[in-house]
Structure formats: structure tokens, C-alpha cells
Amino acid sequence: MNAVVNENIATGPLALVREDLRDFGGYRSARSDRLQGEIWLNANESPWPNPSDADGMLRRYPDPQPQALREALAALYDCAPEQLLAGRGSDEGIDLLVRAVCRPGGDAIVVSTPTFGMYAVSARLHGTRVIDVPLRENDREWRCDFAAIGDAALAQGARIVFLCSPGNPTGALLPLDAIAALARRLEDQALVVVDEAYIEFADAPSATQLIATCRNVAVLRTLSKAHALAAARIGVVVADAALIEVLRRCQAPYPLPAACTDEALRALATEAASRTRSRIGIVRAERDALEEKLAELPGVRRVYASRANFVLARFDDAQSAFDRLLDAGIVVRDMRAAPGLGDALRISVGTPQQNATVLSVLESRA
Incomplete structure (x- = not known):
């Protein structure tokens, strides 16, 4: 060289x-x-x-x-x-x-x-x-x-x-x-x-x-x-x-x-990209609504402000919340093995109907 x-x-x-x-x-x-x-x-x-x-x-x-x-x-x-x-x-x-x-x-x-x-x-x-x-x-x-x-x-x-x-x-x-x-x-x-x-x-x-x-x-x-x-x-x-x-x-x-x-x-391509931008806007709105409604639920200790397409939340009993969601056919990410997150779950933002189902399951504490 x-x-x-x-x-x-x-x-x-x-x-x-x-x-x-x-x-x-x-x-x-x-x-x-x-x-x-x-x-x-x-x-x-x-x-x-x-x-x-x-x-x-x-x-x-x-x-x-x-x-x-x-x-x-x-x-x-x-x-x-x-x-x-x-x-x-x-x-x-x-x-x-x-x-x-x-x-x-x-x-x-x-x-x-x-x-x-x-x-x-x-x-x-x-x-x-x-x-x-x-x-x-x-x-x-x-x-x-x-x-x-x-x-x-x-x-x-x-x-x-x-x-x-x-x-x-x-x-x-x-x-x-x-x-x-x-x-x-x-x-x-x-x-x-x-x-x-x-x-x-x-x-x-x-x-x-x-x-x-x-x-x-x-x-x-x-x-x-x-x-x-x-x-x-x-x-x-x-x-x-x-x-x-x-x-x-x-x-x-x-x-x-x-x-x-x-x-x-x-x-x-132009048409597909336009639809993608529209859906990103929907995800943002659903994320903000999910944050607000999760924070109001019993058993939810803390919900973090998110700028992504998911919400991180701490629970009084994360295992119970995870199990109830799974029993309802809803799979979320168990974050309890991550440093400092022993009581946390990460919930991806879904469709409006899917998000409503998540909230309904978590609200009905068995």
C-alpha cells in the first residue's frame, strides 16, 4: 500500500x-x-x-x-x-x-x-x-x-x-x-x-x-x-x-x-411505501393508547414511555400476567431474565383489536 x-x-x-x-x-x-x-x-x-x-x-x-x-x-x-x-x-x-x-x-x-x-x-x-x-x-x-x-x-x-x-x-x-x-x-x-x-x-x-x-x-x-x-x-x-x-x-x-x-x-415501490407510512401512523397511535390504558390496569406497576412499536411494563406479578395472556393465546416477550427487569413484560403493538384483547385479558385478573 x-x-x-x-x-x-x-x-x-x-x-x-x-x-x-x-x-x-x-x-x-x-x-x-x-x-x-x-x-x-x-x-x-x-x-x-x-x-x-x-x-x-x-x-x-x-x-x-x-x-x-x-x-x-x-x-x-x-x-x-x-x-x-x-x-x-x-x-x-x-x-x-x-x-x-x-x-x-x-x-x-x-x-x-x-x-x-x-x-x-x-x-x-x-x-x-x-x-x-x-x-x-x-x-x-x-x-x-x-x-x-x-x-x-x-x-x-x-x-x-x-x-x-x-x-x-x-x-x-x-x-x-x-x-x-x-x-x-x-x-x-x-x-x-x-x-x-x-x-x-x-x-x-x-x-x-x-x-x-x-x-x-x-x-x-x-x-x-x-x-x-x-x-x-x-x-x-x-x-x-x-x-x-x-x-x-x-x-x-x-x-x-x-x-x-x-x-x-x-x-x-411508491404505492407499497405509501401504505407502509399509513400503517406506521396507526402503530404510533395504538402504542400511545396502549401505554395509557395499561397504566390504569390493576397489577401494572409501571409503563414506560415508548418511541418504538412495543411497550415495556412492570407488573406486581409478571408470571401471572404472562400466563393469563398465554392462556388466551397471546404471546408477549418475557423480559424477566434481562438485567433490572425481573418483573417486566414487553408487549408488541398489534392491530387495534389485538391490543384491545390484551387489555381485556389483563384487566380480568383471575
Whole structure:
């Protein structure tokens, strides 16, 4: 590598990448090169389709990063296509970031519990320490101690800070100015990853707008929640283009099944997108109503203000509430194993009728 590239590595976001991966070429699949031809004999594919394959295209490997999908997602998330990597849900994005930035056995990440468990799972599978700076509970809100996070990251040499906004399972939205200040404090020290899986339900600006001035910010987005495509497994990392290129080289050769790409493109078309926006509005209204009505029920100790598509509540007897809901055929998330949530359940916002049924079951204490 030449001196100019080395200088850029020392001063840009690539300084946060593991040194042994900065010039890592990864695996170049048969679809990595943009080649044109009539007879495709470069990927050891079957020359005949499977008898069950009506259009005969399943025998071909898919494009690793379909241009049409990248452009559609970039338009959705207000970034350039080269700032975006699509993959198998946000989970793959988390795993790629940990592998690309953290040295096994030598680095650490920072999380703030209670939070999404995959940050710690990915780190531990990679041999990376997990530093927990717990959220602070204040009445009906959860607050992030940004000063303590910065202190811990600097003192213990953390390479990634994972922030979830809105939080899962808390539903709390983090202020962008505080995220930006943390990123500036940790510049050249750590990557600040903001998981925005639920941001559409918050009606709030995205942390993607910080990337232009805070190059150590990366944002996770997904089509699983607001866009109702959980089974398609389409997630995105939005970050500085240089970091995205490193993540691409660390990614598996064919991460996006063609059928999933096609479904995502249909879902992002104008008419479907309009219906999605309408349904997001319904979810927000139902969430606010569910919060208010839950708080009035006997046996409900506390309901937290949520900016996501779920509500977190504490119960006098969480086991009884969980059992009564399950007996009625309603499955909610038992959060009692999470740090500090020994009496809590997380209830996803359903249809108006489903939400009314939840309230009816909880109100009729047997």
C-alpha cells in the first residue's frame, strides 16, 4: 500500500478497523466482477434449472449487492449508495462490525443494558470483552449515561459503542446531540454504532445525518419492523464509504437471496411505501393508547414511555400476567431474565383489536 493510503488509514475511519484487515481483500465471488455475456460458465452452476424452478433463475448465484436495491435503500435512508451495505438483517451488520473492528481477545465493546442482546452475543462469539454501562431508570424513562460510556470506552480501550435508539426493550429515544458529542470524544478511539431498527415509529431524525461530520458513526437500519419484511432478512449498515468497503470484504459471498431482494424492491415501490407510512401512523397511535390504558390496569406497576412499536411494563406479578395472556393465546416477550427487569413484560403493538384483547385479558385478573 502506498504512503497516501497509509496516511488516510491513520486519520480516517479505517484507523478503527483491525490493522490486519485494512488491506484484506476478502473472497471475490464469480458475481463480484461486472461482466457481460450470453453463456455463463464462471460459477460452476448447473446448466439446467431445477425441475421445480419455473423461470430457471434459481440455479444462478445472486448479485452480492444488487445495485437497484442499494439505490432504493440509499434513497430511503438518505445516504449515498456507497455508504450502505445490505445484508441478512441488522444481526449480520452487528456481527460484521464486531469482526472488522475488534481483535479477538484484545478489544472490547460497550453496551448499555437493558438492550438488544445480539451486541453481547456477537462480541462473545468473537472473543471480545463486553463492558456494560447500564441505562438509568427515571420515573417512566430510561436515560443513557453518555459521560460514563465515554469514560469506560477510553479507560478500557473499547473499539465499539453500541447504542440502541429507540431502545429495545426500553423504547427510549436517544438525543442526536449527545450521540454526536460522544462520537467526537471517541474519534480515532471507537466506532459509535446507533441501532435504529425502530426509528420509523419515533418520527425522529436519523443518526445517519451525523456521518458527514462524525466519520466514526455507523447506523443500523432494517426492513423487518416498519416495513413488515422480517422474513426477508434485509438489514443495512450506513457508514463512511471507506468503512463500508471493509465490511463488504468481510461479508459472505452471496448474502442476499434474489427472492428477498425482489420482495424488498416491491415493498419500497411508491404505492407499497405509501401504505407502509399509513400503517406506521396507526402503530404510533395504538402504542400511545396502549401505554395509557395499561397504566390504569390493576397489577401494572409501571409503563414506560415508548418511541418504538412495543411497550415495556412492570407488573406486581409478571408470571401471572404472562400466563393469563398465554392462556388466551397471546404471546408477549418475557423480559424477566434481562438485567433490572425481573418483573417486566414487553408487549408488541398489534392491530387495534389485538391490543384491545390484551387489555381485556389483563384487566380480568383471575
